[in-house]
Amino acid sequence: MNSGSPIDRRKLLQGTLGLAAGAALARSANAQLANRAPYGAPSLAPVRLELLAAPGTAQIQTGVTTNVWRYTGTQLSGSHRALLPIPGSHLGPAIRLFQGERAIVRVTNQLGEDHVVHWHGLDVPEDMDGHPMNQFAHGASYTYDFTVLNRAGTYWYHSHTDMRTGIQAYRGLAGPLIVSDAQEQALPLPRGAFDLPLVLQDASFDAAGQLSYSPLTMQDGFLGTTQLVNGKAGYVLPVATRVYRFRVLNGATARVYKLAWSDGTPMVVIGNDGGLLAAPVTKPYVTLAPGERAELWADFRSHPVGSQFTLRSLPFSGVSNGQGAQLDLMQVHVTQAQPETLQLPTSLSTITPYLPQQALNWNTPRTFAITRPMALPFVLNGAAFQMTGVAANEIVRRDTLERVRITNTAGPMIVAHPIHFHGRQFQVYSRSVSSTYLTGWQSLNQGFIDQGWKDTVLVMPGETIDLLVRYTGYTGLFLYHCHNLFHEDMGMMRNLRVDP
Template sequence: TSVHWHGLLVPEAADGHPRDAVPSGADYDYEFTVINRAGTYWFHPHPDLRTGPQVYRGLAGLLIVSDTEEAALPLPRGEFDVPFVIQDRRFDAGNQLLYDTGDMMSGFLGDRILVNGRPDATFSAATRVYRFRFLNGSNSRTYKLGWGDGSPMIVIGSDGGLLPAPAERPYAMLGPGERVEVWADLSHRSIGSELILKSLAFTAGGMGSGTLPDGAGFDIMRVTVDRPQTETLTLPATLTPITRYRIEDAVNSTNPRTFAISFATGQWLLNGLTFEMNGITPNEIVQLGDLEVWEFQNTSGMPMMQMLHPLHVHAVQFQIYERTINASGAGNYATVSGGLVDSGWKDTLILMPGERAKVLMRFWPHPG
C-alpha cells in the first residue's frame, strides 16, 4: 500500500504515488513539513487498482490543520468543532462488509450510510453554534447535503480551508474526496428538537445502479438538541482573505491544457488514455512555479452514457475559474448547481455530464 496526503502540498517522495507502494512486510517513512493553510484534509492509500477496497476497509482518516490566522477568528472550538466522515457500505447477513468493484461505470455504491463508522448516526448537541466538518469518504457516491427542515447551509470552508466569507446555499454538494465546513447555529432551537441531515435527490447521469443509486435521496444523520448552553458567537462577515488568480496571468491563458473524460472498452479514460505507472505524455509536463489554466471536459459520448465525475489533482490547491454546461446536460446540472461552492481553494471538484470546468493552479513549491 501507500499513503496519499489528500490536499497537502508535499514533496514527490511523500505523495503516495502508486509506483511507491510499500510491499507487504516492508516499511517506508513519510517525512514532510505541513505548509498548508488551516483546513480539513485527509489521508488514504493509493496503490494502483487497490485504493478502492483499502479505503473501503478503513485505511483513511482526517488531518485537521490549524494556524494563527484561523485561531484569531471567532469560530466554534473544542467539542463544538466536529468532524464527520460520511461513507456508504454494504453488509452481508452476518453484518460483515461486502465489497465489489461495482458497476464498471458507476463504481461501488453501498446501501447503508455510515457517519464516523456508525449507521443511523445521531449527534447529541447543545443550544450552541457548531462547526461541522464533512468529508465524503465514499468510493463513488456524491452527497447533496441539506437540512431536513429546509434551513440553508452556511458554508464557511471547502477543501483548502476557510472561504473569504460565509456562503449561504440551499444545499451543499460533496463529491468523493471533497470536504465542506458548515456553520450550524442551534442556539435558537428548543430542547428536544431534532434536525435531520439529508442527502437530497439529484440527477447524477449515467444508467444508475444498485439498490441505492447515486443521486437518490435519504437521511444521513440526526442532530438532537438535548441540553441548554449560552451562546455568544455570531457568524463573522468575513473569514480569511484569498487572492484570486487572474486567467490573463496564466502562461497558457489562451490555450488551456485540456483533459477530456471518456468511456471505452469497459474503462474510463483521460484524453483517450489509461493510467500508466511511469508513462508521461507531453501534456503532463509543467514548469515549477508556473500558473496554468486547465480545462476538464465531461462531454464525450452519448448523453445517456455520461455521468458525474470527481476529479482530484495532487500536490496543488487550485481555484475554479468557470463552469459551463451544454444543452444536453442542463437539466441534470440544475439539480446540483445551487450547492456548488467555488469561492475557496480546492483540490477536488465534481464535473457533471455535459460540463466543462476551467481551473487555475500554480505548480509550487515542490518539483516532481
C-alpha cells in the first residue's frame, strides 16, 4: 500500500519558492444497522464515548482481507442509541445524538502518526472542531466535549490531519453522525430498519487486494477504480415494499456523483447538508460532491418482489478530465412484501431564509478566489494553508451575517471544487457561470440541492457563487477549504478568524 500522498505539499512549495521568491505559499447487511426502535429523547446525562483510531482489517472485496484504518467505539454513558456500528464495514460507527445533548468523546490514537477528528457540519468551539493545530501524536488521546447545537440532520466525522486527511479518511477514518430533534421526531418519516446511512466512496486495490492511494493528477486528485457503499464493493441492498429514508453521504476523496435510479424513477429529496428541507423536492438526479449529503425518500411500494435496479452515477462533464463516466454504485433487490402506510409529508421543517439586505456587507461581498498559480497547487484567497495564518480579509465577527462570494474563474486548469466551511451552515443565494463553461455546468446543475442549509457547495469551473453566511457564535480559528482531499492536503485550505 502507498502509505501517503505521492506529492508532499511542503517539498513542492519549498522547491517552487526557490523559483518564486517572496511568494506567500508557506507551507452487507444494512438492516442490522438500523433495526432498532425509533431514536428517542436525549438522556439527562452526557453521552460519553471512547473511540480508538487504529489499524485493522476488513473484507471490502468478497473473500479478500484488506488492511485498513478504523474507528472502533465504546459507549460509557448516556443514550443507549448513541453508538451504532455499521455491520461488516471498516468505517466508523454511526453516532446518533440529539439536539441539546452534551457529547464527550475521547479519541485515542494508535495509528503511528498524528491524528485529529473533525465533526463535519457541527457548530462547535475552536478546540473541538478538528483544526490540525490540535492534532495529537500516536499513543495520545484527545477529549472532544461539546453540546449539539445543530438541528436534525445527517452530519459526519472524519480525519482532518495536516497533509494526511486524504489518506486517513480513505483508509477508513470516517463515519456518519446523525442528529435528531423534536421537530423531526414528530414527522411521519421512515425509522429503524428503514432509516439507513449510505456512505459513497471509491477505492483502488493492488494485486494483493490492498488499498492503493495514488492521485491521478493535481487537478483530479484521487479517483478510485472500484465503487464502495458503506465500505463494501459490489454492494447489494435487500429492501421490502416499504418507504426508506436514505441518508446519502459522499465520503469520497474527490469523486462527484450524479445520482439516479436505473429505472428512471425521480429522486425525491427531503434533506441536505443541514438537515430536512422546508418541503420535499423532486429532481431527475442529485449532484453530490465530496462532503455533501442528501436525504432521499425512497418508495419501493410499486416495485414487485423480485425486481432489481441500480443506483448509479450518470455521465456528466466539466468537473475535471478524469471524472464523468457512468458508474454503477449499488444494486437494490426487492426481496419481501410488507404493508406501508407512510405518505410523503408536504411540509418537513421550518427554514427562514436570510434576507440579503440583512448582510452587513451586502454591497461589498467578502470574496475568496480559487486560483492555481503557475506550476503550483490550487489555492484559496491567493495563498496556501498556514497553520495559524490569517489574511486581512479573513477576519470576521462572531454571529454576524455576511455575503460571501467564491469565484472559480481565473488561472490555468480550472476544475470544480467542493468548498466546505467549518462552523454554522450557510444559504446559497446565487450562482452564475461564464458561457465558456456552460455545457459542463448544465450537465449537473439540475441536481444541485441549494435549498435549505448547506456547509459544502460545489463550485464549478467558470462559476461565481454568492452565499449568505452567519458565522459561528464561537471565537477562534475556523477552516474553509476544498473538500477534494488531495487539494486540501496540498494547501487549498485557509483560516477564518472569528473575533468577538
